[in-house]
Amino acid sequence: MHAPSTELKAWLQSLKKFNAMPIIRELDIVRGDRKTAEAKERQYIYHYTALGYDLLNNKHLNSNKVLFIEHLQEYEQRQYRTMKSTL
Secondary structure, X not given: OOOOOHHHHHHHHHHHHOOOOOOOOOOOOOOOXXXXXXXXXXXXXXXXXXXXXXXXXXXXXXXXXXXXXXXXXXXXXXXXXXXHHHO
């Protein structure tokens, strides 16, 4: 595991101000470079945001979560229709 980034340290400090603790759960182990790890992180952020979770780590989201979630839902519907038409 790498040393915490400046961004992570700042987030943890902000939680301390509110007597809060993060709930951290390992979802995956990524082998490779930082670009590969960030791509996997982005997939999880998109996935859990689309499910309605209000994630604190939203660096990969645009500023309007509602529009972003609508975009994800439309994308998933297009993927489903494409998959269904190939069966």
